[in-house]
Amino acid sequence: MKNFENILVTKNYLDHRHIALIQLNRPKVLNALSTDLMKEVVEALFSLEDDKEIRVIILTGNDRAFAAGADIGQMAEATPIDQINDNRFRTWKQLPLITKPIIAAVNGFALGGGCELAMSCDIIIAGDSARFGQPEIKIGTIPGAGGTQRLTRAIGKSKAMLAVLTGDMMSAYEAEKAGLVARVVPAETLMQETFEVAKIISNRAPVAVKLAKEAVNMAYETSLKDGMEYERRNFYLTFSSKDQKEGMRAFLEKREANYEGL
Numbered sequence: 001m002k003n004f005e006n007i008l009v010t011k012n013y014l015d016h017r018h019i020a021l022i023q024l025n026r027p028k029v030l031n032a033l034s035t036d037l038m039k040e041v042v043e044a045l046f047s048l049e050d051d052k053e054i055r056v057i058i059l060t061g062n063d064r065a066f067a068a069g070a071d072i073g074q075m076a077e078a079t080p081i082d083q084i085n086d087n088r089f090r091t092w093k094q095l096p097l098i099t100k101p102i103i104a105a106v107n108g109f110a111l112g113g114g115c116e117l118a119m120s121c122d123i124i125i126a127g128d129s130a131r132f133g134q135p136e137i138k139i140g141t142i143p144g145a146g147g148t149q150r151l152t153r154a155i156g157k158s159k160a161m162l163a164v165l166t167g168d169m170m171s172a173y174e175a176e177k178a179g180l181v182a183r184v185v186p187a188e189t190l191m192q193e194t195f196e197v198a199k200i201i202s203n204r205a206p207v208a209v210k211l212a213k214e215a216v217n218m219a220y221e222t223s224l225k226d227g228m229e230y231e232r233r234n235f236y237l238t239f240s241s242k243d244q245k246e247g248m249r250a251f252l253e254k255r256e257a258n259y260e261g262l
Contacts, residue, residue, distance in 0.1 A: 001047060006037040009044050011054065014195055018055040018202035020048045023062070030068035031061045033113040038091045041117075045098050052261065055206050056198040057098075059121055060105040060191065067114030069135070092145045095120045096217070099210045101201055105194040106130045107187050111169070116143060119150040122213060124180065125194045126172040127187030132180060133169035153220055154180045205243035206261035211235075 001009050006026055013021040022044050024031040031037075041059075048054045061067055104110075104121035111133045118124050118132070126132075134147040142148065143164065152160040155178040163170065175181040185193040201209060211234040218230045238244045242262040250257035 001044070004040045004044065006034070007040045007044060009048075011048075011051070013058065013198075016195070016199060016202065017053055019058065019195065019198045020051075020054045020056075021058045021060065022048075023060050024067055027062055027064070030065035030109060031114065032069060033067050033117065035091070042091050042094050045095070045102070049098050049100055055100060055202040055209070055261070057100055057102045058105055058191075058194055058198055059102055059117075060194075061108065061114075063107050063129075063187070065108040065114065066104065066106040066110040066130070067117055068109040069112030069114055089145065092116075092120070099213065101198075101209060101213060103194055103198055105190050106132075106172075106181075107190055109169075111135055112143070112147070113145055116145040116147050116150065119146060119154065119180070122216075123182050123197070124175075125183045125185060125190065125197060126175060126181045127190040128172050128184055129187040130172040130175070130181075130184075131169045132172075132175045133167065134164050135167035135169070137165060138167040151180070154178070203259070205238075205241065205247055205257070205259045207241045207243055208238050208247075211238060 001011060006024070008023040008025050010021040010023070013019045022041060024037065024041075026032060026034070026037060045057065048057050101123070102121040104118040104124045106118055106124060107127040107130055109131050110118045111131070112135055115132050115134055134143045134151060136143050136147070148160070148164055151163060159178050162168075170178065170180070172181060172184045176184045215227075215231045215234050219227050222230065243257075243259045246259060247257045
């Protein structure tokens with residue numbers, strides 16, 4: 001793995017060979033999401049996607065901020081043409097191509113683009129000090145990387161409208177109650193508890209995990225009828241994997257399964 005300027009990447013996180021950590025590393029600007037940082041995040045994700053040893057990826061920031069929005073200094077004087085020509089949004093479009101589970105471990109602020117980045121992950125686990133929000137309306141614009149779309153799907157129209165139109169923040173517990181966050185844990189144990197969730201997932205059959213992730217994501221993309229058909233096809237597909245045979249055999253033999261990702 002190459003060295004990056006704006007992020008830190010750790011394979012074998014906490015000595016677990018199937019888990020990797022990506023940490024946003026612009027602490028002086030609360031991990032503001034510059035174009036360069038987002039390029040590095042995507043490059044690291046694809047590198048880990050291609051690594052056969054890695055099964056789960058954790059994405060985090062620091063104690064003060066997961067990411068406190070886009071880099072406003074980079075955007076303040078931009079024109080519409082500047083925004084069109086900036087490949088930042090093309091970079092964002094590549095995030096859904098990652099098939100391995102990505103867990104966002106959020107402490108501090110996850111605002112604007114930071115909230116959108118967390119929502120682009122598959123699971124959000126928040127420290128109890130975390131704050132979520134889409135404050136773009138306060139600086140004369142609107143969310144542009146999924147804030148009006150993913151947030152509405154996560155917490156419903158009324159709550160999303162309130163958040164987007166006021167720009168007010170939600171606490172970690174409010175976000176959990178609304179359905180944005182999967183779990184709230186003490187801030188000081190966030191990384192350990194996120195690791196424990198990642199470890200559980202990494203011990204599941206990798207092919208089944210990928211197919212399950214696809215199926216859950218499809219629920220946002222299609223009708224219930226078509227989604228059920230997609231789920232059933234992925235269910236059938238798991239029976240072509242060696243891991244399915246190993247998993248069911250291990251269950252019948254009352255032992256732990258040894259999954260190989262095949």
